[in-house]
Amino acid sequence: MSAYVVIDLDIHDPDGFQRYADAVLPLMREAGxxxxxxxxxxxxxxxxxxxxxxVIHEFPDRAAAQAFWDAPAYQPLKALRRKHSCVRVVVGAPG
Known part of the structure; x- marks a missing residue:
């Protein structure tokens, strides 16, 4: 069952954040x-x-969302995101 990552995003540096966005989208797609x-x-x-x-992302299930969040390749991107923005992130699934 699908899981949804809901993000409250406040970007402080649009150019820096764009580097994060460009890098994270392929990783997110690889995770489904x-x-x-x-x-x-x-x-x-x-x-x-x-x-x-x-921002709302959809993943195949909560495990896929968590695996993406914990993936070693995503960790340096989290640091980049934190440098250029502030976020609040939750994941939820129906049922």
Whole structure:
């Protein structure tokens, strides 16, 4: 069953973050993931959550999402992402 990674993304350095984005997409695809949403103007319907950019990735299941997150090849990219942005990340699956 699919799992969804939901990201509240605040980019501090767009050029630096683009290097991360260019490198991470092939790794995510190799893990079976894909982008569903990248919205730089999400609409808050209720509550105090105010994401600058909302990103949603889909993976085949929670194990695939976790394997991607923990993959050795992704670790240096996490450091690059942290250097150029701030994120809050959760993963969830139906059921």
């Amino acid at each position: 993931g894909r982008n569903l949403v990248v919205d730089q103007a999400p609409v808050v319907l209720e509550g105090d959550w105010r994401p600058s950019t909302l």
